Amino acid sequence: MKKNLLLPDYLFEISWEVCNKVGGIYTVVSTKARTISEIENLTAIYIGPDLWKEKENPLFTEDKRLWSAWRKAVCDDKMTVRCGYWEIPGRPKVVLVDYTGYMDDKDAIYGELWNDFGVDSLHGYGDYDDSMIFGYAVGKVIESFYNTNIKKGSNVVVQAHEWQSGGAALYVKKHLPAVGTIFTTHATSIGRSIASNGKPLYDYFEGYNGDQMAAELNVQSKQSVEKVTAANIDCFTTVSELTARECKQLLERECDVILENGFEKDFVPAGKAFAAKRKVARDVRLRVARALTGDVISDDAIIINLGGRMEMRNKGIDMFLESMARLNACGELERDVVAFIDVPAWSGSAREDLVKRLRSDRQSWDTPLPNPYVTHELNNFYDDAIACTIRRLQIDNRSGKNRVKVIYVPCYLKGNDGVFDMEYYDVLIGNDLSVYPSYYEPWGYTPLESAAFHIPTITTNLAGFGLWANSVLGRRAELLDGVEVVCRNDSNYFDAAEDITKNICTFAKLSEKEVSECRKKVAKIAEKALWKHFIKNYLEAYDFALNAAAGRK
Numbered sequence: 302m303k304k305n306l307l308l309p310d311y312l313f314e315i316s317w318e319v320c321n322k323v324g325g326i327y328t329v330v331s332t333k334a335r336t337i338s339e340i341e342n343l344t345a346i347y348i349g350p351d352l353w354k355e356k357e358n359p360l361f362t363e364d365k366r367l368w369s370a371w372r373k374a375v376c377d378d379k380m381t382v383r384c385g386y387w388e389i390p391g392r393p394k395v396v397l398v399d400y401t402g403y404m405d406d407k408d409a410i411y412g413e414l415w416n417d418f419g420v421d422s423l424h425g426y427g428d429y430d431d432s433m434i435f436g437y438a439v440g441k442v443i444e445s446f447y448n449t450n451i452k453k454g455s456n457v458v459v460q461a462h463e464w465q466s467g468g469a470a471l472y473v474k475k476h477l478p479a480v481g482t483i484f485t486t487h488a489t490s491i492g493r494s495i496a497s498n499g500k501p502l503y504d505y506f507e508g509y510n511g512d513q514m515a516a517e518l519n520v521q522s523k524q525s526v527e528k529v530t531a532a533n534i535d536c537f538t539t540v541s542e543l544t545a546r547e548c549k550q551l552l553e554r555e556c557d558v559i560l561e562n563g564f565e566k567d568f569v570p571a572g573k574a575f576a577a578k579r580k581v582a583r584d585v586r587l588r589v590a591r592a593l594t595g596d597v598i599s600d601d602a603i604i605i606n607l608g609g610r611m612e613m614r615n616k617g618i619d620m621f622l623e624s625m626a627r628l629n630a631c632g633e634l635e636r637d638v639v640a641f642i643d644v645p646a647w648s649g650s651a652r653e654d655l656v657k658r659l660r661s662d663r664q665s666w667d668t669p670l671p672n673p674y675v676t677h678e679l680n681n682f683y684d685d686a687i688a689c690t691i692r693r694l695q696i697d698n699r700s701g702k703n704r705v706k707v708i709y710v711p712c713y714l715k716g717n718d719g720v721f722d723m724e725y726y727d728v729l730i731g732n733d734l735s736v737y738p739s740y741y742e743p744w745g746y747t748p749l750e751s752a753a754f755h756i757p758t759i760t761t762n763l764a765g766f767g768l769w770a771n772s773v774l775g776r777r778a779e780l781l782d783g784v785e786v787v788c789r790n791d792s793n794y795f796d797a798a799e800d801i802t803k804n805i806c807t808f809a810k811l812s813e814k815e816v817s818e819c820r821k822k823v824a825k826i827a828e829k830a831l832w833k834h835f836i837k838n839y840l841e842a843y844d845f846a847l848n849a850a851a852g853r854k
Contacts, residue, residue, distance in 0.1 A: 306844040307851075309458040309481070311451055312337070312345045313443050315469050316462040317432065319349025320361040320387055320395055324610060325562070325746045326462055326487055329540075332565045333839075335391035336832040340840075344394075348442065348469075350435050351383055351397035361395060362386045368450065375445045379403050380438050390567055396446075400438035404430065410437050418471055418529050425522035432465035433526065440472025447477055454854075456481075458843050463487055464523050467530035474533055478853040481846030482534040485560060488743040490523040491515050492547045496615050496741035501791040503763070511551035528552045535849035536842050541765025544743040558842040561769060562744045563835035564827075568726055569753050575730070582731025585721055589676065590639045590706050592658040594698045595669040598706065602637035603809055605734045608725070609747050611646050613686045617738030617761065618644065620794065622687070622707070624736070624801040626694040629705040631802060636809045638705045641732075643725070646685055646711035649678035651719025659720065673698045675709045676720045685711070732756050733816075734808055738787060738801055739764045752784065752827035755820040759804055761789040761797070773829055780804050781815070783823025 314337075318327040330347065337345050353361070363385040365372075372384055379402035386392040403410065407430060411422035414433075422433065443459060451457060460483040461470040470482050491511045496502045498518055502509075515524035531537045531554045538558045539545050545556040570578050586604050591597075609616045625640050654670050672682075674697050679685050687709055691697050696707045712718050714725040721728055735751035736759045745766035751758045757780065760767040767786040770778040778784040785804050789797045811819065 306840050307456060307847040308340065308840065309343060309843050309847065310455040311457045312343060312843070313348060313446075313457070313459045314345065314462070315348045315436075315439055315460065315466040317350060317435070317465040318462075319347045320358060320397060321349055321352055322360065325744070328564070328746050329487070329562050330462065331387070331389045333563065333832050333836070334387065334389060334393045335565065336836050337839075338391045338393060346446075347387060347393055347395045348439050349395065349397055350431075351381070351399040353397075354399060360388050361397060362388055367394065368446075371446060371449050374449070375442060377402075379406075380441065382442060390565065396442060398435065398438050398442055400431075400435045403434045403438055407434055410434065414468065414471065414526075417475055418533060419525075420468075420471070420522075420529050421525040422522050424519070428465075429522050433468045436461075436466055436468025436470075437472060439466070439469040440476065443469070443473055443480075444476050447480065456847050458483060458846050460485060460842075461530070461534075464490055464527040464530070467526040470530050470534050471526075479850055481536070481843070481848075481850035483536045483538060483842050483846050484530045484534040485538045485540075486527060486531070486544070486548060486552075487540055488544065488741075489547050489551050490520055490527055491518070491551050492544075493615065493741060494518045494520050497612065499614065502741065504791040506546075506550060509550060511553065514551075528554075534846075536846040538842055540744040541768065543763070543765045543768055547743075557845055558838055560838050560842060561765070561830070561835050562746060562749070563830050563832040564746075564749060564753055565832055566753070570730070575755075578727060579730050582723070582728050584731075585723065586639065586641065586728070586731050588659065588664075589655075589720060590708055591665055592655055593670055593673045593676065593708060594706055595666040595673065596698070596706070597665060598639060599637050602639050603733045603805075604639050604641070604731060605736055605805070606641040606643055606729070606732045607736050607747075608643035608729070609737070611644050611686070612741075613690075615739065615741040616644075617740055617789075618642065618687060619690060620738040620740075620789075620798050620801070621736055622690050622694055622696065623795070623798040624738070624805070625705055625707050626696050627798060627802040628805055629696055629703050631806065633806050634704045634809055636704070638805070638809070640705065640707050640736075642687060642707065642709045643714065643728070644687065644709075644711065645713045646687065647680045648711040649680055651677050656719060669699060674707050675711065677710070677712050677718070679711060687711070726750070726754070729756070730754050734805065735759070736801060736805075737761075737764065738789065738797065739767075740789065742766070748784070749827065749830055752823045752830075755824045755827075757783050757785075757808065757816075757819045757823050759785040759787060759801055761787045763789050769830075770826055773826055778826075780807060781819060781822070783819050783821075783826055 414420040742764035
């Protein structure tokens with residue numbers, strides 16, 4: 302990295318997930334915020350949608366004294382903003398934008414985007430309108446703040462995350478040419494669509510045309526704003542070399558900087574607290590499994606999990622279940638295995654029969670509950686992809702002879718789910734092994750989180766994190782390194798599933814000392830992904846954008 306980088310005096314960071322906990326981008330932006338706050342002479346302002354409005358948002362504290370004069374001036378019959386603090390480490394300043402008043406003007410806004418940049422909004426549907434109008438409103442907010450509160454000649458950077466913020470980046474590019482712009486795609490909309498629709502993304506990769514595939518898969522408008530934004534901003538970034546290759550092929554622009562996703566250690570307990578939380582989590586996990594299955598499960602059972610979004614193929618949930626079925630039938634296991642699938646779905650409340658058992662004084666039961674593999678009511682029980690696959694593979698915990706138990710947790714673990722009543726990280730720490738056999742995974746926060754909690758992790762070479770782990774070691778990472786990177790492609794589904802099965806069997810045979818070494822090694826790998834190491838890439842992106850903007854000042 303070059304010396305004497307140009308750094309911003311003001312940074313506006315835009316995401317649909319600011320103060321809105323949806324997925325991985327929330328983790329990226331929120332965990333990075335404290336490191337950003339430590340950059341000298343930098344004022345960072347985070348901008349997101351005001352989806353809560355009059356309701357209390359536990360992630361946001363409003364402060365009506367913050368920029369009060371400007372706030373009153375910028376609010377009108379089309380838009381209101383609330384200013385305050387994001388309740389995360391560092392408590393960064395936030396502007397939440399209620400953009401809905403501009404919905405009536407969307408045709409004019411879309412016409413302007415077409416005339417100025419060629420953004421095709423004709424085929425937009427679903428979340429497209431909300432995202433694009435949000436972006437337009439955010440652009441006006443930044444323009445107003447820039448003209449009112451920022452000293453002339455200041456270095457200013459706007460970073461827009463994902464296509465949902467693309468409209469804001471384009472607005473700034475048009476109306477504030479002196480501002481440096483960064484666009485970060487965490488996954489291309491068309492790449493994700495190709496993978497989600499069961500098409501072979503990798504075998505025919507060089508033959509794909511992004512626009513053609515967008516028309517075929519009905520995502521033309523998302524593809525359009527993403528491609529146009531990438532072409533027009535100053536610095537185009539993504540989260541891994543894997544996705545950079547995808548951007549070049551499908552969006553037809555090479556990335557300028559790779560911004561790997563880091564984390565902070567403040568959510569990982571240390572010392573005696575770590576051991577205590579781990580024991581509590583294991584006890585809760587095993588008690589739930591025993592109550593559901595009515596089976597004897599040993600205290601030294603291997604607890605495995607897969608977590609993330611409900612994307613059967615992309616997240617490798619299908620391969621995870623295939624591996625569990627093979628593990629159940631292999632006959633080599635000498636220890637019980639309890640495999641949890643922590644994937645939110647269309648679920649209702651906690652099962653009453655399960656809750657009743659958990660509240661009793663008994664420590665074990667001798668009869669299974671009906672459907673003894675799911676912890677919460679499913680609104681679409683007979684159509685849910687995970688439940689259907691569990692039944693098809695006959696790993697539904699009905700036979701007490703099976704060493705492998707599969708438990709489906711179809712809800713967010715926020716501490717109030719009725720079964721675990723614990724936050725996700727407080728449950729995660731109890732795992733012995735995590736398995737994330739992703740097919741499409743630009744980065745992969747879930748394996749990184751597991752690694753941070755000293756949990757040996759199996760992932761694939763189709764995950765950005767997996768490729769990064771290989772680069773850290775200078776070779777393919779293996780289980781005894783703490784991370785096993787399984788080779789996966791478009792034509793080796795069952796071979797990869799078998800590799801996962803064999804790795805779990807190998808892990809089950811490790812001695813306590815070997816497991817301890819494995820846990821230490823995975824923690825060391827995770828240590829290299831702290832934001833203090835990755836932030837240099839962001840500084841490089843700021844410099845890149847400001848140098849590009851310097852010629853327009």
